[in-house]
Every structure is written in structure tokens, then in C-alpha cells.
Amino acid sequence: MKIAVMGASGLLGSAVCRECLARGHKLLAYANRSWEEPKKKYGVSSLPMEKFDPVMREFFDQWPDAVVNCAAISSPDMVDKNPDYARLINVEAARQLAEVSAHLGARHLQVSTDMVFDGTSSPYRSTDQTNPLSEYGLQKLEAEKQVLATTDINLVVLRITLLNGNSPRGDRSPHERILSALAKGEEPTLFTDEWRQTSSAENVAQLIVELIERPNLNGLFHWAGADTITRHELGRRILQRFGFKEERLGTSTLAQSQERVGDRPGKLTFELAPLVSKVKTQPATIDQQLEEMHLPLALYSWYRENVDDPTCYNPRF
Incomplete structure (x- = not known):
């Protein structure tokens, strides 16, 4: 199949590109900006989505068999700072x-995203009532409705959870942000009462390409990892994975940080049985997700000089 991937330079988009190529599909990879590494690996072309006419012309020229839209303004803080621009990408x-x-x-x-829910009634099924607490969640919910209204066939909307993995720039996933904060001399502070069913970007990419290959599966689905974990426990496990002492991690709660972070769902988990029973891909465990994590190459020199236990990690080149 000829598969077009939007947002190909991101954490999930780059993983989808790798999975498409691994399964022998022809890849058309697009991103808002074509960074050098993704461009070399996946042939990523710059195709900003703000003005849609060039996108439409490209698609009519290429005529893909399938389209995967991973492109989004996915940081709630960035959405709040410029909601009109975010809506242009996330919805329109x-x-x-x-x-x-x-x-x-x-x-x-x-x-x-799981952020279309308020976190009061986990685990959620795809038929459950939505109630976003953030502008980002509101925009993604509106996008769902508009996308699902376009056609009744050959269409999937896939809600996913917090992603672990290795991004092209080394600054998008939880472990990359925690290690970057340590490198800057900061103490990452994570919440002990914020529960998430974290996913692996590689695992989600495997599912996405399987769904593209399965035209009999259409509609709205949920996907996540196999385990539920607090943000703080995830951070602790990440520090352990890379050989740092747990004392480097700060502790807080959503209640204590309400003024700074605003309303955030306390617990977001999904009921996975409806989709798991239909696909070959299976949810990744926390242990599997930790094993997949790589040290960002930009932090390698700092890491060698500052790691508490250098035997915990062997860089892969």
C-alpha cells in the first residue's frame, strides 16, 4: 500500500513511518518542518497544514491508498497560548x-487522545460520555466528531494515551524530558496522584499499521499500554532504568499544584478488550516500554559524567 503519514517528524509519526517500511509499504512522509534526521531516514517532505491547498494538491498528485494523521499541536500549554492556531491544525x-x-x-x-475524558470514571470505553477539561481536549474531541462525520466506511479514529518512546529530536517523550531536565540542573517534579495507562509509540505504530491493513475494522477505538502507573512512579522507574538515584525526582500532587497546572484528569485508563480481541498487536507492558527507551544522543557526554550508576545503561549506536 501507499501510505501517507502526516506529522512524520514527531514521536508517534516517526514510529509509524518505521513500521510502514518494516511491513513493506510505500511511504509518503510529511511534516510541518522537515528536520534533517527524519528526512534522511524516511524521506520526510515539508508540507505545513496551516494552508490546506498545497496538501490537497499533493494528495491528488500522489493518490495514497491510506492516510494516517499524527499531526497535532499536542502540548496543552501550547494550545492554551495560541488556541486559534492550534484549532487550525487540530480541528480544521x-x-x-x-x-x-x-x-x-x-x-x-x-x-x-484520552484527554477527551475528565478522569472521573476510568476505565473508559469508546461509548462513554466525554468531558474534556482542557482546550486541547476540547479541540481533539471536535476533530473526532468532524472526522467521523465525513464517511461511514474505511475510517478509524484511535484514542491513545501518554506515549513513551524515542523521538527524532530527543525531546518529546517523558524519559527524554526528565533526562533533559536533569542535564539542566533541574529537579523534575511529578504527581503521585496522576494515573496514566502509558503507551509505547512503537506499539501504537504497530497497531496503526495493522488497522490500516484491516479494512473490516472501522469506527472509534481505544488503545493504551497493559499497565496503569502514576506519573511519579513512571519517573522513578525511568531514573532507575538509566542509573539515577530516586532522590533526583521531586514529588507533588495535583491538589497542591492546582493553581499552576489547572484542571487535569486524575486517572485516565481505557477498557481495551473490545479492540484487543480483534487484532494481533497486543498492549505493551511498562517493562517493555522501559526497555525500548534510548538515551538521547545529545545528552551522551553529560550522561557519562553525571550518571549515578553507569552500569545501568549501554548506549546503542
Whole structure:
């Protein structure tokens, strides 16, 4: 199949690119900006989604068999700072992309988020009532509705959870941000009462490509990891994985940080049985996700000089 991936320079998008190539598909990779490393590895082309006419022309020229939309302004803080621009990407471009896919007869997969829920009734099924607490969650929910309204066939909206993994720039996933904070001399502070069912970007990418290959599976689905963990415990496990003492990690609660972080869901978990029973891909455990984590190469020199237990990690080149 000829598969077009939007947001190919991101944490999930780059993983989807790798999985497409591993399964022998022809890849069309696009991103807002074409960074050098993804460009070399996946042939990523710059195709900003703010002005949609160039995107539409490219798709009619290439005529892909499937489209995966991983592109989004995914940081809630960035959405709050510029909600109009974020809406242009998260909602308007998502709808237009789904419409073009429907016109081309291409299978379409839109990535969404667990942030469409308020965290009061976990675990959530795809049929449960939504109630976003943030502008980001509101925008992703509106995108879901508009994408699902484009067609009744050949379409998947996939809600996913907090992603672990290795991003092209080494600054997107939880372990990359924690290690970067340590390198700056900061103490990462994570919440002991914020529960998440973290996913592996590689595992989600495997599922996405499987869903693209399975035209009999259509509609709204949930996917996450096999285990539920607090943000603080995840941070502690990450420090352990890379050989740092737990004392380097700060501790707080959502209640203590309400003024700084605003309303945030306390517990977001998914009921996975409806989809797990239909696919070959299986959710990744926390141990599997930790094993996949690599040290960002930009931090290698700092790491060698500052790690508490250098026997915990062997860099892979």
C-alpha cells in the first residue's frame, strides 16, 4: 500500500513511518518542518497544514491508498497560548484531511487522545460520555466528531494515551524530558496522584499499521499500554532504568499544584478488550516500554559524567 503519514517528524509519526517500511509499504512522509534526521531516514517532505491547498494538491498528485494523521499541536500549554492556531491544525486541517481521503477512496486513520475524558470514571470505553477539561481536549474531541462525520466506511479514529518512546529530536517523550531536565540542573517534579495507562509509540505504530491493513475494522477505538502507573512512579522507574538515584525526582500532587497546572484528569485508563480481541498487536507492558527507551544522543557526554550508576545503561549506536 501507499501510505501517507502526516506529522512524520514527531514521536508517534516517526514510529509509524518505521513500521510502514518494516511491513513493506510505500511511504509518503510529511511534516510541518522537515528536520534533517527524519528526512534522511524516511524521506520526510515539508508540507505545513496551516494552508490546506498545497496538501490537497499533493494528495491528488500522489493518490495514497491510506492516510494516517499524527499531526497535532499536542502540548496543552501550547494550545492554551495560541488556541486559534492550534484549532487550525487540530480541528480544521484534520477535517479537511479526512474529506480528501474520502474523496480519494483512501483508508483514513485519525489519532486522538484520552484527554477527551475528565478522569472521573476510568476505565473508559469508546461509548462513554466525554468531558474534556482542557482546550486541547476540547479541540481533539471536535476533530473526532468532524472526522467521523465525513464517511461511514474505511475510517478509524484511535484514542491513545501518554506515549513513551524515542523521538527524532530527543525531546518529546517523558524519559527524554526528565533526562533533559536533569542535564539542566533541574529537579523534575511529578504527581503521585496522576494515573496514566502509558503507551509505547512503537506499539501504537504497530497497531496503526495493522488497522490500516484491516479494512473490516472501522469506527472509534481505544488503545493504551497493559499497565496503569502514576506519573511519579513512571519517573522513578525511568531514573532507575538509566542509573539515577530516586532522590533526583521531586514529588507533588495535583491538589497542591492546582493553581499552576489547572484542571487535569486524575486517572485516565481505557477498557481495551473490545479492540484487543480483534487484532494481533497486543498492549505493551511498562517493562517493555522501559526497555525500548534510548538515551538521547545529545545528552551522551553529560550522561557519562553525571550518571549515578553507569552500569545501568549501554548506549546503542
